[in-house]
Amino acid sequence: MSEQLKLIVEQLNKDPFRKNFNLITFDSLEPMQLLQILNDVLAEVDPKHAIDIREEMPEQTAKRMCALLGMLKYKPPGNQSDLSGFRQGLVVGSKPAVHPILHWLLQRVPELKKRAYLARFLVKLDVPAEFLADDVIGDTYHQYEELVEGFKTNHKECEQLRTSGFSTAEIRRDIGAMEEEKGPLIKRVERLKKRVESVSNHQQMLEQARQLRVEKKREEHLAHQKQEQKNQLFQAQQRLQRLQQQLKDMRHAAADASPDSLMKRLEEEIKINSYMVSEKLPKELEVLKRTVQYLQKVASEPAMGHGDLLELRDKIKGVDMQINHLIEKKMMRSDPIDDKLTLYRQQASIIIRKKEAKAEELQEAREELAAAERELTHRTSQALASNGEEVVRGDEFRVYPASRPKIAGMGSSTPATLLKRLVVKLRSKGTVYKKKRQEIAELKAEYGVLQRTEEILKQRHEAVQEKLQTMEAEKGISGYSNTQEELERVSAIKSELDEKKGRTLDDMSEMVKQLNSMIVEKKSALAPIIKELRSLRQQCQVLNQEHEEKKSQYESCGAGLESNRSKLEQEVKALREETAQEENRYHYINSKSEITEMxxxxAAEEMKAYVSSDVQERKRAIREVYMKNIAEQELLGKKLREKQKMVRESHSANMEQMKMWQDLEQLMECKRQCFIKVQNEASVGQVIQEGGEDRLVL
Incomplete structure (x- = not known):
């Protein structure tokens, strides 16, 4: 779940969204904000959905998003297979419903854009069959289907051209370069033609040169075919030899095998497979399902603060105390029979664990074998592709054909003897390699033991040194263990002083005497303490032995308590699951009983109303209401069919009348234009006449 959130936040922070989220801010979003982000991602896929979800109803938003997701072929996760629950999650904007959609969309935005674009043209309209009975509608729909098919073919051709690697600019450049090269080539051809025309019998020579070129091409083709056939023959011979050797090995294995051994082997394989199918794999699947349910439950819960964590810790401590109290009670009232059975239970659990470990090792070995076989086939195919010949395998070393090539540096012996020597040398090297590998493993084991021994001795030495220092401090002679170091330091100081000051031998002897006297004094002072220290060391050894015994007892007791605790935890877990199942069943049965009662x-009210003598109450019955609605709809359909028939019959006459009205409208428009034109001409003539009269008056 955390990886899913990381991917969502990382994609939302990139172009074209630029949301600047982190895991905490994204997880703390409100349902409306989360739905708006989902709508923004859908708008990036299909621009028609670029709206504000606050301007429409939640049901319309959920319906619109479900329609687009269905068109994009989104499948809800396993726990959201119920369409009504998934739609309800979209309406309320719950995280378990929205987060998987965002994770699915953000992983494949370009692909979904293309799918949404194609859906606009490829999703066919749903036309009822009764409307297609009409000729005009049927022809139009048939033309629509042809256009859809034409769009499919054109889109495929366009995609092929896009992925072919050609571009118009490159093609134009190539055409320009070829046109530039075309001129010099034409001139050269013309010059060659002029030279050839001056030669006698040039047509025959050209024909012979053409035939020579054709024959050379044919010779190259035949040589290539010959080489291919040689390679195929060589491969077929190798394959035949290998198959013969495999047949010989299989016959040898079949001769040694008996029905009883084969049956035993098959029974062992069946036991292993049945154990894997019936015990191991269901347990692993159940564990994974519980983990997924737990993670989904954790993800669906809101973010927790410091106070919530403290409260949960307090609850955990209280539950642990209760568990310890229950364990103590059980240990107090445990009977000897259960104590005897505890050993057998521990042994059974150990055997089960060993069995599971061996099953896992078997599974890993099978996976390694399958991986090795895949790698072998892959490398064989690579070798065949690179060299054109098959690779010599291990079982072919036992076959010594006469056509095997010589090996450089091994004389002129026969291939069989050479291969025998090679096999003997490989076997000797294999035995040496196994011995060396065994020696390396033994040395590694010995190195680990010695390293662990060194660590233990260092720890013991440090502990003894600490105890010795504490005892010296208690006795008031701290520093006794460092007397040797002090003596060495004093001797070093003495030598330095001797070198610096150049004292005489007498002074040095006096210094030595003083130092010896000091050492004797220190030894005499430390002698009783050393005796006490020896006794204390013996006591320490006794205490260490007692500590090891107590430690072993404690570990055995702890193992028993741990096994009992795990058993109690399993029983409690099973009882809780059973309780939850029974509660679910109880609620389900209650709801079913309520629905059945309703x-x-x-049904009783309907029967009462249907049997009642009161006409008004009988009319309120559902059957009467439905019969009345059916009769009304049939009457309405009959009227509509009559109206449709009347419209069809009067369609041609109405079309002619409409055409006559259009002609009349054009005629009236023409008359209006003529009238306007006449009025304009009359007004212009009047103005001219008035202007002439004015000039006469002047």
């Missing part, structure tokens, strides 16, 4: 009550 249905019975409605």
């Amino acid at each position: 249905q019975i009550q409605r």
Whole structure:
């Protein structure tokens, strides 16, 4: 779930969204904000959905989003397979419903854009069959289907051209370059033609040169075919030899095998597979399901604060105390029979764990074998693709054909002897390799033991040194263990002083005497303490032995308590699950009984109304209401069919009348234009006449 949120936040922070979220801010979004973000992502896929969800009803938003998601072929997760629950989650903007949609959309935005674009043209209109009976509508729909198919073909061709790697600019550049090269080539051809025309019998020579070129091409083609056939023959021979060797090995294995051994082997495989199918894999699947349910439950809960964490810790401490109290009670009242059975239970649990470990090792070995086989086939195919020949395998070393090539540096012996020497050398090297590997493993094990021993000795040495220092401090002679270091330091100081000051031998002897006297004094003072220290060391060894015994007892007791605790936890878990199942069953049965009672009550009321002698009450019955609605709809349909028939019959006459009205309208418009034109001409003539009269008066 955290990886899912990380991917969503990372994609929303990129172009074209630019949301600047982090995990905390995104997880703390309100349902309306989360729905708006989902709508923004859908708008990026299909621009028609770029709206504000506050301007429409929640049911319309959920319906619109469900329609688009269905067109994009989104499938809800397993726990949201119920369409009504999924739609309700979209209406309220719940995180378990919205987060998987965002994760699915943001992973494939370009692909979904293309799918939404194609859906606008490829999703066919749903036309009822009764309307298609009409000729005009049927022809139009058929033309629509042809256009859809034409769009499919054109889109495929466009995609092929886009992915072909050609572009118009490159093609134009190539055409320009070829046109530039065309001129010099034409001139060169003309010059060659002029030269050839001066030669006698040039047509025959050209024909012979053309035939020579054709024959050379044919010769190259035949040589290539010959080489291919040689390679195929060589591969077929190798395959035949390998198959013969496999047949010989299988016959040898079949000769050694007996029905009893085969049956035992098959029974062992069946036991292993049945254990894997019936015990191991269901347990792992159940554990994974519980983990997923727990993670979904954690993800659906709101973010927790510091106070909530403290409260949960207090609850955990209280539950742990209750568990310890229950364990103590059980241990107090445990009977000897249960104590005897505890050992067998522990042994059974150990055997079960070993069995599971061996099953896991078997599964890992099978996976490694499958991976090795895949790698072998892959490398074989690569070798075949690169060299054109098959790779020599391990089982082919036992076959010594006479056509095997010689090996450089091994003389002129036969291939069989050379291969025998090679096999012997490989076997000797294999045995040496196994021995060396075994020695390395033993040395590694010994190194680990020695390293652990060194660590233990260092720890013990440090502990002894600490105890020794504490005892010296208690006795008032701290620093006794460092006497040797002090002596060395004093001797170093003495030598330095001797070198610096150049004292005489007498002074040095006196210094030595003083130092010896000091050492004797220190030894005499530390002698009783050393005796006490020896006794204390013996006591320490005894206490260490007692500590190891108590520790082993404690570990055995702890193992028993741990096994009992795990058993109690499993029992409590099973009882809780059973309780939850029974509660769910109880609520389900109650709801079913309530629904059944309501249905019975409605049926009784309907029966009472239907049998009643009162006409008004009988009319309120559902059957009477539905019969009345059916009769009304049939009458309405009959009227509509009559009206449709009348419209069809009067369609041609109405069209002619409409055409006559259009002609009349054009005629009236023409008359109006003529009238306007006559009025304009009359007004212009009047103005001219008035102007002439004015000139006469002047």
